[in-house]
Amino acid sequence: MDFYSEISPYYDKITRIGYMNYSKVYNDLKKLIKGKKILELGVGTGNLTKLLTKGGFDVTGIEVSKPMFKIAKKRLAGTKVKLFLKDIINFKKKENFDTIISHASIFVVIKSKEGLVIESYITNKRNIKRALENIYNSLKEEGIFIFDFYPEHNPSKRGFKFGKYKYWFEIKQNKGMWDFIKINHIQKGDKIIATSKIHKIRLSRKEFENISLRIGFKSMKTRFGKYIILEK
Numbered sequence: 001m002d003f004y005s006e007i008s009p010y011y012d013k014i015t016r017i018g019y020m021n022y023s024k025v026y027n028d029l030k031k032l033i034k035g036k037k038i039l040e041l042g043v044g045t046g047n048l049t050k051l052l053t054k055g056g057f058d059v060t061g062i063e064v065s066k067p068m069f070k071i072a073k074k075r076l077a078g079t080k081v082k083l084f085l086k087d088i089i090n091f092k093k094k095e096n097f098d099t100i101i102s103h104a105s106i107f108v109v110i111k112s113k114e115g116l117v118i119e120s121y122i123t124n125k126r127n128i129k130r131a132l133e134n135i136y137n138s139l140k141e142e143g144i145f146i147f148d149f150y151p152e153h154n155p156s157k158r159g160f161k162f163g164k165y166k167y168w169f170e171i172k173q174n175k176g177m178w179d180f181i182k183i184n185h186i187q188k189g190d191k192i193i194a195t196s197k198i199h200k201i202r203l204s205r206k207e208f209e210n211i212s213l214r215i216g217f218k219s220m221k222t223r224f225g226k227y228i229i230l231e232k
């Protein structure tokens with residue numbers, strides 16, 4: 001599942017060209033987070049994690065990609081963050097966290113032409129259910145799971161420039177519009193120097209909500225038009 005291995009050295013450069021505004025995300029999240037004990041899923045290179053720990057939260061983070069994990073480990077050295085190289089599909093900590101966060105990660109909401117859909121790195125429904133069960137079981141009673149909206153992918157070969165490099169991506173349908181591959185490229189001059197292929201699937205918001213409610217979550221709500229909250 002190491003779809004970020006080639007791209008990881010460029011990840012922070014890409015996010016800095018306007019892809020992510022971590023301080024803004026942190027300020028939003030502060031208004032939504034319950035309690036102090038947080039689990040962050042798919043920490044990536046640890047940018048948001050760093051703001052959460054600096055803000056005084058007791059943070060545990062998991063990340064499935066080894067190269068991303070290594071960068072996060074370096075970034076978070078000397079902090080109190082507990083970091084695990086782990087897939088959420090296999091992660092359980094019984095009733096341990098007040099809030100679980102996934103930012104631009106395991107699940108994102110997309111305002112697509114077909115309406116609101118949930119897009120996931122987890123590419124089959126059985127494992128999506130398993131991940132949601134692990135999230136549910138790791139939350140304390142009345143805990144919450146927060147994940148975010150993401151812009152609809154708009155592939156363009158023009159891409160985004162950063163220094164000598166360019167980042168662009170293409171989307172290839174796999175099994176219809178609900179199952180596709182996002183291929184990220186880093187280019188230097190005319191040469192592609194790194195590529196990552198990420199298989200993703202989409203579920204309608206309704207289907208995702210139904211799975212969550214069947215697991216036991218009380219409700220699924222949208223906040224600030226940018227975040228989804230599942231309440232235990």
Ligand SMILES: C[S@@+](CC[C@H](N)C(=O)[O-])C[C@H]1O[C@@H](n2cnc3c(N)ncnc32)[C@H](O)[C@@H]1O
Binds near residue numbers: 103106122
């Ligand atoms: C787009 S990055 C976002 C990283 C970070 N949250 C941020 O805001 O910069 C998505 C991350 O989720 C991780 N990821 C995807 N599926 C995962 C899973 N099942 N368990 C843990 N991490 C996962 C990927 O390896 C990747 O580092």
